[in-house]
Amino acid sequence: MFEFLSGADPTIKMFWYVALPASLIFVIQLVLTLMGGDAADGVDADFDSDIDADGPFQLLSFRNLINFLLGFGWGGISFSGMISKSGWLIFVAVLTGVFFLLLFLFIMRQLMKFQEDNTVKITDSINKTGSVYLTIPANRSGYGKIQISIGGSQKEFDAVTDGDALPSGSAIRVVDTLSENLCLVTRL
Numbered sequence: 001m002f003e004f005l006s007g008a009d010p011t012i013k014m015f016w017y018v019a020l021p022a023s024l025i026f027v028i029q030l031v032l033t034l035m036g037g038d039a040a041d042g043v044d045a046d047f048d049s050d051i052d053a054d055g056p057f058q059l060l061s062f063r064n065l066i067n068f069l070l071g072f073g074w075g076g077i078s079f080s081g082m083i084s085k086s087g088w089l090i091f092v093a094v095l096t097g098v099f100f101l102l103l104f105l106f107i108m109r110q111l112m113k114f115q116e117d118n119t120v121k122i123t124d125s126i127n128k129t130g131s132v133y134l135t136i137p138a139n140r141s142g143y144g145k146i147q148i149s150i151g152g153s154q155k156e157f158d159a160v161t162d163g164d165a166l167p168s169g170s171a172i173r174v175v176d177t178l179s180e181n182l183c184l185v186t187r188l
Contacts, residue, residue, distance in 0.1 A: 009080075011086040019070070019076075022070045064101055064105075067097075071096045072096060072100075076089060076092075076093035079096075125148055126174055126175070127174065131171055131172065132144060132185075135168055136159050136160060138164050139161075144159055148174065161185050161186060162186070163187065171188040
């Protein structure tokens with residue numbers, strides 16, 4: 001299978017033995033990522049640490065190891081015709097591996113900028129208008145429900161009022177938020 005390596009320098013053989021498996025694993029990871037497979041590395045650590053393991057830019061991960069080995073192996077193969085001393089060739093291959101790793105992290109950072117946070121916070125409802133869904137009792141003696149549009153979608157929150165009771169269908173404006181799911185409203 002690897003007859004072309006039979007008379008090769010041991011350093012060149014090492015680069016081929018690193019580059020080919022790393023390339024295969026890289027292609028498998030790429031295909032799984034594009035198919036919507038799990039974005040995690042599939043490697044769970046059996047120790048506790050202060051490292052944020054859930055972050056997208058974890059430096060010590062299987063994916064980053066493969067990126068480094070991909071650059072290391074193919075960098076060594078690519079520069080073998082230009083650099084004859086094994087020590088310098090390995091040094092350049094390590095630099096190429098680090099470059100691949102940093103390039104991947106840069107690309108991921110740029111792609112993360114496209115993520116959108118569609119989380120609706122109740123504070124986003126302040127000064128928005130909507131309607132009463134379930135009657136709101138007068139003077140904070142109980143709560144009803146309101147519907148308002150935030151970010152293009154209808155949201156429902158519990159609501160109280162300081163004034164008269166607000167029957168279903170009344171137009172309201174959110175004045176303040178009192179808790180995670182409770183708004184203070186007034187009639188429009």
